[in-house]
Amino acid sequence: MIGWQNPGWLWALPVLLVPLIIHLLNASSGQPLTFPALRFTTPSKARRVRSVSLRQPWLLALRWLLLALLVLWLAGPVWQPPLPASSAGPVLVSPLALQRFPEAARAKAAELSGAASAPPRQLASGFPGLDQPPVYEGPADRMLRSLADTWPESTQVVTVADSLDRSWRELPAPDGVTLHTIADGISEPLQVALLAGEQRAEDARYVRAALTALAAADLLRWRELIGPADTEPNAEAIDVLILLGVEPGAASVAHRFYLVDADAAGEWAELTVGEQRYAVQQAATPPSGQPVLRGDDGETLLALSDSTSVPGLQFSGRFHPETNTLVNSAAFVDLLDEWLSLGRLLPQPVEPAEKPSPSRWLAGLLLVSWLLERALALRAAPAPAATGSSRGEDQRERTEPAVAT
Amino acid sequence: MSTAAARREEVIDPATLAAIGDLELAGRMLATGYLFGRHLGQRHGPGFEFAQYRAWQPGDSSRSVDWRLYARSERLSVRESELETDQRLWLLLDTSASMDFASPGGALNKFGYACRLAAALGYLAQQQGDELGLITLASDCRLRVPASAGRLQWYRVLAALRDLRCGGRLGEAALASGEPIELRLPEGFSDASEGALIVVLSDFYQHETELTDLLGRLANGSRDVRAVCLETAAERELPYRGVVRLQDPESGAERFTDPGQTRAAYRAARQAYFEELRHTLLGRGVRFERFNVDEPLDGRLRRYLTDTP
Incomplete structure (x- = not known):
């Protein structure tokens, strides 16, 4: 399953329409085509370019692909393994985990919250949201311990393995509570x-x-x-x-x-x-x-x-x-x-487990698509005449989109 | 000529020709294709521009011996120059705005094609020792390179061709004055072109009949006038689809047209125009040939030169 680091970028997907709009504008804006043999043509009653057909549909499709890849890449896709159905429940994140491993804790919470019924919250008084700064109000595990009996079914807690109270660590987790621990690398003892x-x-x-x-x-x-x-x-x-x-x-x-x-x-x-x-x-x-x-x-x-x-x-x-x-x-x-x-x-920079990032694949695809698009676009545009006026070259460029209409 | 033979000859397609940016090379290639097997090398004889020495032979006049060289080498040598004939080739090149047009996706516009054709014809003339001159036709007629013979003359013409740019309307100078349009040739050209071969390279989109009249006036004498009409595949076929808005590059006039419905009428009108033009010019002693710039130039040039009486 794929999640997004910056899902707001997905709103930019309508940008895919831009190449088509540009094409339609070029086709229908009535830009005159230079044509020296105008005198032999017959005037038409129609005043609008009415039929639009694509001369290079593959190029347009490639540009669509390019823009789509760009938007998806900006949205930052991340792999999120599907959660078992039984794991769905409130997700609580220990403030200790948020302080020490904010990125790993948030990523884990986001991963778990995919199947949860409520957004993840801090394990602190009032259960503030993750968008609030982490608060420390004493050992969170004690709070968890004291409130465990009242937790809904399948409550999930993200915490740091070694930050739990020792007595807590020696005891099994309360019924209905699943602990997701992040290793902290602290010496033990x-x-x-x-x-x-x-x-x-x-x-x-x-x-x-x-x-x-x-x-x-x-x-x-x-x-x-x-x-x-x-x-x-x-x-x-x-x-x-x-x-x-x-x-x-x-x-x-x-x-x-x-x-x-x-x-x-x-x-x-x-x-x-x-x-x-x-x-x-x-x-x-x-x-x-x-x-x-x-x-x-x-x-x-x-x-x-x-x-x-x-x-x-x-x-x-x-x-x-x-x-x-x-x-x-x-x-x-x-x-x-x-x-x-x-x-x-203490904040301890711990590298999260290396996972194949879809962003890398997207970046590679983006580069390949861009190179392909450039190659095709250059191939589609004819080489300018070696001799002749520069106006002649401009003329050909202006003529190109017109042929597509 | 069979199709296969034609293919063998037409090896330089327009895209290749366009890729050869050097007019000298393009002109040589085109002309050499025609000269191949004809043994029309450069001829030498009495003249002004030194070409080479050769050993004295019985029959050579003692005046032709270079006595200074004899004093140094004790060998009788005759000084030879490039043979100068009384033949003269005038190239009249249309540089009006309508020449700046190429088929969509075409490699060469009409002007680029005409420049290469002019370079090739000039090279042939130079090889034969003929005089060569260049005049451009646009809003007025302008003498670009006065006629002269010699090896360097071809390079002068090439340099002038490289500097040329399309623009303006044919006969615009006369149009502005309100008088009947008339293309007036540079002063003294009538005398300078007596007995000359005049090749006019144009698309023959004239406002009235100014170009036809000019050619008629030129042909009305001892001059041999040839009209080479350049046209693109787009002008021949009107290949656009849907309703398009077309604009004349010279007059700026615009027109909406639906090529799908009017293509047949367009072809007929255009064909009628050029047929009438051909008849008119033939009637005045001017040979009229049409060149499609989207077809290989070398084969077309060879056919043109071969068919030229």
């Missing part, structure tokens, strides 16, 4: 590195403890860096780099995801996790970006940066019990796991 500055030697202890706990549960692997990350031989293998008191620029490796802290020099904020309340001294300047963790009064304590130079999470404060009572609790381990999992959100 997640590779985390910690780099602490001299001012954060104390802070690193608590982070280190939490990472060790997570590694013991085989949820990630981590190691501590001694110097800047670019001195590490396997720096590229790091999925998330935690920087404590170190500017991201100082560890200038093209890391996929950062978790950076900030000096605690501002107001204190209260934070409730479960039933426990914690206090965090914020940085003087709140982090910018999409809030991931908020205080009880709405302060942004952790934000997902939308910066392309330093992608990742910015914590508004330090990981030290003196300024942050959270780090001493077991909840910190869970929260850190959740935060680090967000590293999978």
Whole structure:
């Protein structure tokens, strides 16, 4: 089955009529034909060219083909394998997939929506359409899990394989829900590195403890860096780099995801996790970006940066019990796991699976048709006389379409 | 001549001829086809334009010996020039706008065909040592190349032919003055053309009878006047279909006509016109021949020259 990347171009198909209209206009516009022996002709009462016949129908057909190929090529055809009838249902796309693999996710959604009863939507509150910017509102898989029982039959979800919550991944999909996953190429388990500055030697202890706990549960692997990350031989293998008191620029490796802290020099904020309340001294300047963790009064304590130079999470404060009572609790381990999992959100250019594109074939056909049309058109037009006035050559050109009428 | 023989002779089709952009080459090809086997090489004798030396033979006048050459080489040599005869060929070429017409899909228009024909005739004249001159007929008569003999004269005519462009209406200068249309030849042409062979290349679409009168006046003397009428297949057949709007290139007059219904009448009228023209010209001593420019020129030229008394 063929779909279109730019289906609006199909409205240009009436352009096929243009060659015929030009031909008819040429034939019926009454352009006089130069004819020296006019004196021997007999005037006709008719004043309109009434019969139109094509002298070179194959050339006209070739031009039609050329224009049709051009329009189809501009419309961008794509192969869409037919869907099984049972797969028809609402299509939901995980915001994580939209953020990380927008093209692949949209293509998959378009493919699935061919047989779906409704257009694909984001798996987020209110199910915004795909034309809306992707929104992040926490792990989408949790939403899916909680709402799965209410999904219509044959709901389809496009998501990223590794971005699902681990507990979700270990469980089968809810009944009636089909998961279409896009491979993301993230290391499994997640590779985390910690780099602490001299001012954060104390802070690193608590982070280190939490990472060790997570590694013991085989949820990630981590190691501590001694110097800047670019001195590490396997720096590229790091999925998330935690920087404590170190500017991201100082560890200038093209890391996929950062978790950076900030000096605690501002107001204190209260934070409730479960039933426990914690206090965090914020940085003087709140982090910018999409809030991931908020205080009880709405302060942004952790934000997902939308910066392309330093992608990742910015914590508004330090990981030290003196300024942050959270780090001493077991909840910190869970929260850190959740935060680090967000590293999978990073845009990761992944080439979609190579499929034979009809556009290439169309482009080739277009070129061949154009060359053929030129050759035929030149062959149809007689070569000008080698000697004689230029007006004579013009004359022949003017005479050509007239003979076709 | 059998059809097969005719095919063998007519090897240069109009498309090939049109593809030969060089008038010199086209003229030579056409004329050589006629000269082949006739041993009409260039002749030499007394004259002004040097051609070659040859060894003295008994009977040669001592005046013809080049004594300076003898002083250097101690051999008696006679200086020869290209033979100049008292024959003179005048080419009168119609360059009016109606000559700028070719059949749809045709390789050559009438003017291009006439230029090649003129080049071939000029080459033949030059080979025979005849004088050659060129006059164009359009809104007025214009002397393009004064008659002269010699090898270079043919090249002068070729250069003039290359520069020519079609345009204007036959006898337009006289038409504008309101007087009866008369094609007036350049001053002194009457004297210069006494005893000459005059070949008029035209489509003979005259406004009144100006061209017929001109040929009659020319033939009224010792001149040998030949009329070569050029026509295209389109003019002969009126091949268009449906109602077409035709325009005369010279007068600008337009007319709607339905060739499908009027073709027979058209052919008859045209045939009658040229038959009457032929009779009129023959009556005045002018031989009239029609050349179809969509047929091979070399074979037609050969037949024309062979049939010429």
